[in-house]
Amino acid sequence: MIIAGYVTVIVPVHDGALSIRRCLEAIAAQTYRPLEVVVVDDGSTDPTPAWVRSFRAAHPEILVQLVPQQRAGTGAALAAGLEKARGEFIALAHQADVWEPTKLARQVSRLQGAPDAAYCLAGVVEQVGGWHRARTAARVDCWPLCQGIALSSLVARRRAIEAVGGFDPEPGLAVAHELACRLARHGRGVRLAEVLAVCHRAPRHAMPALAASLEKLARTGRLRPEELKRGRGRVHASEGWQALLDDEPVAARQRFREALADDPRLPTAWLGLAFAALDRALFASGLLRPAAR
Numbered sequence: 001m002i003i004a005g006y007v008t009v010i011v012p013v014h015d016g017a018l019s020i021r022r023c024l025e026a027i028a029a030q031t032y033r034p035l036e037v038v039v040v041d042d043g044s045t046d047p048t049p050a051w052v053r054s055f056r057a058a059h060p061e062i063l064v065q066l067v068p069q070q071r072a073g074t075g076a077a078l079a080a081g082l083e084k085a086r087g088e089f090i091a092l093a094h095q096a097d098v099w100e101p102t103k104l105a106r107q108v109s110r111l112q113g114a115p116d117a118a119y120c121l122a123g124v125v126e127q128v129g130g131w132h133r134a135r136t137a138a139r140v141d142c143w144p145l146c147q148g149i150a151l152s153s154l155v156a157r158r159r160a161i162e163a164v165g166g167f168d169p170e171p172g173l174a175v176a177h178e179l180a181c182r183l184a185r186h187g188r189g190v191r192l193a194e195v196l197a198v199c200h201r202a203p204r205h206a207m208p209a210l211a212a213s214l215e216k217l218a219r220t221g222r223l224r225p226e227e228l229k230r231g232r233g234r235v236h237a238s239e240g241w242q243a244l245l246d247d248e249p250v251a252a253r254q255r256f257r258e259a260l261a262d263d264p265r266l267p268t269a270w271l272g273l274a275f276a277a278l279d280r281a282l283f284a285s286g287l288l289r290p291a292a293r
Contacts (some may be wrong), residue, residue, distance in 0.1 A: 001085060002158060007035040007104055008087030012077030014042040016095035017051055019200075023095055024055045028062055032104035036063040038081040043071030074151075076169035082161065087282040090158050092151040097198040099152065103196040107155040108252055110190050112197060118160035118187035119180060123195040124150045148206045148238075152197035170216065174206060178213035185222055207239045233263030240272045249279035 009027050013020050027037055039052050045119070049066060056064040060228035065084050069077065078092065089108055091101070107120045154176050161167070164182040167175065183189065211232060218228040240255035253276040 001088050002088055003034075004088050005034070005086040007032060007089045007091055007108060007155075008081075008085035008158075009035060009037045009091045009093055009104075010081035010085065011037065011039045011077055011093045011095060012074050012081065013039060013044065013047060013048055013052075013095040014071065015044050015046045015168055017044075017046040019096040020048055022207045023052050023093055024064075024095055026097075026101075027093065027098045028055075028059050029101050030099065030104045031101050032108060035038040035104065036065070036086060038065045038067060038084045040067045040069060040081045040191065042069060072169065073109065073171040074281060075138075075167050075171070075175045078167040078175060079169050082158075082166055085158065088158055089155055090153045090161055092165055093197075094151045094199060096229045097150070097152040098198045100196045101215055103152075104155070106192055106194065106196060110192055111155065111157065114188075114190050116188060117157075117190045118183045119154060119156035119189045120192065120244055121153045121180070121189060122192045122197065124153050124197045125195055126150070126201045127200050138199070145259070148174060149180050150196060150199040150208055151176050152199050156181060156183060168216065172212050173208060173216060174209040174213045177210055178216060181213070181217055182222060185259070191279065207242070210238075211235050229262040233259045233261075233266050233269065235259075236262065237269040237272060244272065244275060244279060246280075247283075248281060249276045252276040253280070 011023065011027075012019070024037065024039070027035075041049055041052070049068070052064070052066050056066070067084055068081055069080055081092065090113065091104060093108070103122065107122055110120045111117055133161040156179075160183055161179070164179070168178055175219045180189070204209045212230045214223065214228055214235065218225070223231065236255050236259035240252045240259060243249075243252035243255055253273060256273040256276060259266055260273070263269070
């Protein structure tokens with residue numbers, strides 16, 4: 001049964017004992033009601049289930065379901081959570097993400113104000129250790145969607161998710177990105193410029209998953225060959241810029257060349273290639289040294 005106006009937050013978690021309670025407390029602090037939380041324990045070997053049960057006991061005002069499964073990956077966990085969900089709107093959260101209190105209220109209001117919209121993306125802050133970067137919501141008018149999309153960025157109508165086939169359980173995909181691409185083919189999206197969540201992720205490790213998602217979309221007929229090449233070019237360009245940030249100009253140059261092989265007119269790849277050549281020359285001259293790790 002789907003309940004109108006209800007929000008289900010699906011949280012896939014694997015060995016998240018150190019972070020899951022903080023994530024769930026941020027969800028409980030949301031100003032939006034009514035909501036429920038479905039935590040899918042993806043084969044944890046630490047005390048994660050005990051922390052979820054402790055949170056559930058401390059918040060009897062929120063329906064919290066704990067769904068155990070064998071280790072199968074994020075996509076499979078989200079699919080299992082969707083089966084238990086009762087909400088008209090589906091929100092996603094990574095086990096270590098922290099939300100602003102008005103996140104759900106803002107995104108649901110945006111969707112309610114656009115009845116034909118399938119999904120809403122919000123801005124997030126990416127955090128890896130002591131490194132932070134604010135990322136605005138991915139452009140919903142750019143096809144294919146080639147910017148990484150954090151789980152916490154996405155809130156979607158349940159009927160739209162079901163209409164495009166639900167969550168893909170295949171391991172190794174960028175789950176939120178792959179779903180958002182299918183939703184974008186199904187109906188339009190809306191976005192909020194505000195940063196509404198802090199997300200813990202490693203951009204370099206996200207790139208292969210993003211590329212795998214594009215390949216999967218192409219195999220299933222949702223991307224034409226020219227769209228796949230354009231999207232792959234943007235992913236390679238992103239990998240190149242990440243390599244520059246990691247003081248690896250040789251690797252960066254290779255990625256930018258791969259990007260231009262797919263999309264010869266990609267301006268970010270041409271600009272990156274110039275920076276990679278400059279960095280390489282500076283490193284060779286000794287004027288620039290790699291950052292201490």
